[in-house]
Amino acid sequence: MNTVACYKVVPDAQDIDVNPDKTLNLDKAEMILGEYDLVAIEEAAKLAEATGGSAALLSAGGEKLNDTKLVKAALSRGAQELYCVIDPVLDSSDAFQTASVLAAALGKIDYDLVVCGEGSGDLYAQQVGSLVGALLGVPVVNAVSSIEAKDGAVVVERTLENEVEVLEVTLPAVVSVTTDINLPRIPQLKDILAAGKKPVVKWTLDEVGGLPESPVETVSVLAPENIERKHVVYESATDENIGELVTNIKASW
Amino acid sequence: MDFKKTEEQELLLESLKTVMERGDFENYFKECDKNHEYPQKAIDALVEAGFSTLGIPEEFGGTPTDILTQIMVAEEAHALGYPSLVWINFATEVDDILTFGNEEQQKAVLDYALQGIKPFTLGFTEPQAGSDSAAMATTATKRDGKVYINGNKTFNTSADRAPFMLCVCRSGINENPYKDFSMYLFPMDRPGITIEKLDKIGNNMCGTYEVHLNDVECEETDIVGVEGKGFYQLMKNFEVERLTICAANVGMARCAYDEAVKYAGVREQFGKTIGSFQLIQEKIVDMKIKIENMQNMLYKAAWKKMNGESIQIDSSLVKRYTGQAAFEVIDDAMQIMGGIGYTHDCRISRLWRDQRVYRIMAGTEEIMVHTAGRALIKEAQ
Numbered sequence: 295m296n297t298v299a300c301y302k303v304v305p306d307a308q309d310i311d312v313n314p315d316k317t318l319n320l321d322k323a324e325m326i327l328g329e330y331d332l333v334a335i336e337e338a339a340k341l342a343e344a345t346g347g348s349a350a351l352l353s354a355g356g357e358k359l360n361d362t363k364l365v366k367a368a369l370s371r372g373a374q375e376l377y378c379v380i381d382p383v384l385d386s387s388d389a390f391q392t393a394s395v396l397a398a399a400l401g402k403i404d405y406d407l408v409v410c411g412e413g414s415g416d417l418y419a420q421q422v423g424s425l426v427g428a429l430l431g432v433p434v435v436n437a438v439s440s441i442e443a444k445d446g447a448v449v450v451e452r453t454l455e456n457e458v459e460v461l462e463v464t465l466p467a468v469v470s471v472t473t474d475i476n477l478p479r480i481p482q483l484k485d486i487l488a489a490g491k492k493p494v495v496k497w498t499l500d501e502v503g504g505l506p507e508s509p510v511e512t513v514s515v516l517a518p519e520n521i522e523r524k525h526v527v528y529e530s531a532t533d534e535n536i537g538e539l540v541t542n543i544k545a546s547w
Numbered sequence: 548m549d550f551k552k553t554e555e556q557e558l559l560l561e562s563l564k565t566v567m568e569r570g571d572f573e574n575y576f577k578e579c580d581k582n583h584e585y586p587q588k589a590i591d592a593l594v595e596a597g598f599s600t601l602g603i604p605e606e607f608g609g610t611p612t613d614i615l616t617q618i619m620v621a622e623e624a625h626a627l628g629y630p631s632l633v634w635i636n637f638a639t640e641v642d643d644i645l646t647f648g649n650e651e652q653q654k655a656v657l658d659y660a661l662q663g664i665k666p667f668t669l670g671f672t673e674p675q676a677g678s679d680s681a682a683m684a685t686t687a688t689k690r691d692g693k694v695y696i697n698g699n700k701t702f703n704t705s706a707d708r709a710p711f712m713l714c715v716c717r718s719g720i721n722e723n724p725y726k727d728f729s730m731y732l733f734p735m736d737r738p739g740i741t742i743e744k745l746d747k748i749g750n751n752m753c754g755t756y757e758v759h760l761n762d763v764e765c766e767e768t769d770i771v772g773v774e775g776k777g778f779y780q781l782m783k784n785f786e787v788e789r790l791t792i793c794a795a796n797v798g799m800a801r802c803a804y805d806e807a808v809k810y811a812g813v814r815e816q817f818g819k820t821i822g823s824f825q826l827i828q829e830k831i832v833d834m835k836i837k838i839e840n841m842q843n844m845l846y847k848a849a850w851k852k853m854n855g856e857s858i859q860i861d862s863s864l865v866k867r868y869t870g871q872a873a874f875e876v877i878d879d880a881m882q883i884m885g886g887i888g889y890t891h892d893c894r895i896s897r898l899w900r901d902q903r904v905y906r907i908m909a910g911t912e913e914i915m916v917h918t919a920g921r922a923l924i925k926e927a928q
Contacts, residue, residue, distance in 0.1 A: 363554040482597030
């Protein structure tokens with residue numbers, strides 16, 4: 295089975311500062327691979343290894359995708375090759391636009407299964423995986439917590455709030471995986487050294503059909519306001535305490 | 548001059564950090580230290596992530612890695628709190644055997660090294676032969692086609708776990724001791740070997756032993772390399788070994804510094820953080836200067852070695868300086884922590900106990916003056 299894992303290069307959340315106007319300051323943030331995407335990469339690599347197939351990586355983004363260290367970081371985790379669509383405008387594309395670009399790129403790649411993380415490491419809209427599947431017109435399943443290869447299909451577990459669905463999904467297909475599906479491997483030096491020699495294919499936006507209009511207008515991306523903790527501790531869940539908690543919450547609005 | 552780490556080095560150090568973060572070993576190390584236990588769980592995690600293979604040739608299942616990178620990895624592990632004297636990479640020890648040993652010896656040692664198991668305890672120091680290595684008196688006597696080893700070795704790290712001893716013995720073929728030493732590699736479970744644990748003040752996770760060798764029967768093929776050349780063979784890698792030891796010094800100092808400087812920024816006394824007092828700032832600044840100096844000296848020495856330059860003097864200077872400077876940094880870190888730093892709850896107390904021996908072992912800081920001092924004066928003539 296040939297797999298493709300999609301990933302996004304995002305700012306390291308622990309280095310993000312919030313400006314006084316609640317906008318985000320990314321100046322000090324190192325760029326890293328999205329933490330949810332590491333799980334997708336691992337699953338795609340594992341499935342390809344288990345079935346004698348090949349695993350590829352795919353990303354759409356701005357100039358940071360040219361960063362050779364990030365390329366090595368991605369390719370040191372089991373995949374054989376990397377495809378990326380690079381254009382500065384993709385730094386601020388929304389989920390639909392990103393999904394359209396990824397879907398168009400996938401049209402140029404031989405794949406059976408596309409694996410996405412459960413959401414991006416920065417905005418975490420959890421949209422891209424499902425949109426990619428819809429745009430490609432193939433089966434798409436999110437919240438997947440286990441994948442098993444079967445002839446021409448995969449059997450997946452889908453963990454919902456109160457139940458686990460077991461679904462047989464015919465290939466080609468797109469899945470978004472939960473973080474508990476695996477523990478991503480830790481690249482060894484030999485993997486890191488080999489990563490630098492693996493093929494990387496770079497496309498411009500034009501080569502994948504350009505960027506569609508966005509149906510959504512992003513007005514702003516702001517950090518939530520910091521609220522000071524009230525340090526009120528309720529010793530037990532009596533009716534009286536619960537009533538007081540409700541009153542306190544309402545009063546703080 | 549390029550001080551930037553390569554992308555490969557950065558990624559390797561990130562992998563190391565992930566191993567240490569996933570393992571969340573801080574409390575585990577505390578328990579191991581308290582109970583004098585070998586930190587097997589942490590060793591397993593590092594071995595699984597391939598760190599025991601670094602520097603071992605590819606044809607023997609390893610990953611070729613330059614000395615500087617190996618040093619950075621050892622330093623970083625100690626900076627992240629990994630305990631001293633239980634490092635899992637034995638590339639240098641393996642190189643001694645790959646260079647001078649026979650095929651059987653090579654295979655035995657490599658198998659253990661790749662699993663992160665210390666392949667042999669080095670039988671060098673003896674009760675009467677510390678800095679004065681010429682005074683070594685353990686003998687290898689040939690009799691009826693066998694070789695019998697007799698003597699006492701001491702300060703043998705991990706003699707309880709290491710499967711072999713690489714033992715330096717007098718062969719009785721030359722009056723000059725340096726031309727009389729031979730190396731023998733034999734399993735530690737041979738009859739005639741007894742070990743006695745030493746009760747020391749730190750490095751509790753690694754046992755240190757006296758080893759008594761009473762008519763230990765060896766085959767003539769147990770010799771490593773050439774009879775009478777043992778001392779010179781051992782010297783092949785001792786400078787690099789010295790640098791690896793120094794990497795632990797730098798790492799331990801960084802570990803203590805990181806904790807103390809963070810504490811200085813949050814601990815409040817007299818209504819403000821103690822880091823706002825200049826007496827504390829002076830300590831932090833001097834600690835940082837020492838860490839920078841240690842790193843620069845160590846990396847430069849490794850760089851020189853990699854570029855084929857002699858590090859005969861450098862290795863002594865680095866050993867003397869990093870031993871002392873790390874000791875001072877850790878001591879100042881404890882001072883900044885106050886009473887908490889003196890408790891076993893605080894990691895710095897362990898570093899304070901553990902690092903002290905680095906000023907003594909593998910060449911005391913006084914012997915470093917002896918070796919570098921003479922060479923510096925000679926060099927100037």
